[in-house]
Amino acid sequence: MTLIGLIALVTGACGGSDSNSSNGADTTSKSGLSGSITVTGSSSVEPITNLLAEAFSEVHSSVAISVSGPGSGDGHKAACAGEVPIWNSSRQIKDQEVECLADRGIEFIEFRVGIDGISVITSVENDAIDCLSFVDLYSLIGSESTGYSNWADANALNAELGGTGPFPDEDLEIFAPGEESGTFDSLIEIALDGIWEERVADGKGDEYYSVRPDYNASANDNVIIDGIAGNKYSLGWVGFAFADVARDRVSLLKVDGGDGCVAPTDATIASAEFPIARFLYTYVDAAEADDPAVKGFIDYMLSDEGQKYVVEAGYVNLSEEDTAQSRASWANKTTGKTF
Numbered sequence: 001m002t003l004i005g006l007i008a009l010v011t012g013a014c015g016g017s018d019s020n021s022s023n024g025a026d027t028t029s030k031s032g033l034s035g036s037i038t039v040t041g042s043s044s045v046e047p048i049t050n051l052l053a054e055a056f057s058e059v060h061s062s063v064a065i066s067v068s069g070p071g072s073g074d075g076h077k078a079a080c081a082g083e084v085p086i087w088n089s090s091r092q093i094k095d096q097e098v099e100c101l102a103d104r105g106i107e108f109i110e111f112r113v114g115i116d117g118i119s120v121i122t123s124v125e126n127d128a129i130d131c132l133s134f135v136d137l138y139s140l141i142g143s144e145s146t147g148y149s150n151w152a153d154a155n156a157l158n159a160e161l162g163g164t165g166p167f168p169d170e171d172l173e174i175f176a177p178g179e180e181s182g183t184f185d186s187l188i189e190i191a192l193d194g195i196w197e198e199r200v201a202d203g204k205g206d207e208y209y210s211v212r213p214d215y216n217a218s219a220n221d222n223v224i225i226d227g228i229a230g231n232k233y234s235l236g237w238v239g240f241a242f243a244d245v246a247r248d249r250v251s252l253l254k255v256d257g258g259d260g261c262v263a264p265t266d267a268t269i270a271s272a273e274f275p276i277a278r279f280l281y282t283y284v285d286a287a288e289a290d291d292p293a294v295k296g297f298i299d300y301m302l303s304d305e306g307q308k309y310v311v312e313a314g315y316v317n318l319s320e321e322d323t324a325q326s327r328a329s330w331a332n333k334t335t336g337k338t339f
Helices: 046-059 072-080 095-103 134-141 151-161 182-201 221-229 240-244 266-270 292-302 304-312 320-331
Strands: 002-004 035-041 063-067 086-089 108-123 131-133 173-176 234-239 250-252 254-256 277-285
Touching: 035 046, 035 072, 035 292, 046 063, 046 292, 046 304, 063 292, 072 086, 072 095, 072 182, 072 277, 086 292, 108 182, 108 221, 108 240, 108 266, 108 320, 131 134, 134 151, 134 173, 134 182, 134 254, 173 221, 182 234, 182 277, 221 234, 221 240, 221 250, 234 240, 240 250, 277 292, 292 304, 292 320
Parallel strands: 035 063, 035 086, 131 254, 173 234
Antiparallel strands: 002 063, 086 277, 108 234, 108 250, 108 277
């Protein structure tokens, strides 16, 4: 958890008028602005929020901002419990999470923050694997692979499914996010669920789970990176931004979603050429939207100045259309899913 709070004078005369940026988001110093803000949720969005909080506190230094990243699911749970005004998610809010908020009488405002890819990774020492297809991933981490401790254990299933194997006769150690993570949800939804549903329909897959349970799960992306780097024939996945800065320790594999092997880069993620990419979201409790500290922070997040921290944190900026829609949703206090 990061706690940012300084006490100093805010520039600008008391009672002076605020100036607005050209995009309509207010980013000026507000004399006397004070209070506290708690932001929780996605560990993938946390680096962006930390940078924003640090920059915001340099101007609005009487606002204390607490930022944590236990996982997207945990953020939605905290919101449903009425514990936070702002929460992040590396996936769009689920219908059951919307229902939970509705049952508590909580309305929310949704906007996209940036774009991230999910990197499938192995150790830099593993020169046996360069690219994996969705079928390959299902063969190795899907529910039917439960108990596989060697890459070669997946060869029969992979051949049945028409994968790109055979895989090497080497120990398989998997390190990845746990179920509380939006990164976990996103990879499963994008890469595995379609294959899993077909297998269940054919009476071959696990009826209840699409992913194997017997792997090293962690909510800490750095723990996953350490596990991958420390095991030559490891396999796992994390957000692109975390993997990209650890290229000296982990290898970012190409992924074939049906149109050939594509390496994860800023360009292939932004263009959606890389097949495992997702939008990052921030949500605000509508009842807290007029709180001066909350309003000031979200205004700054959506401003041109605030948007530069998406790139600084290692992610990809939204399209102009998505940025405009997010700003409009916030300006109009539009509640519910808007994307």
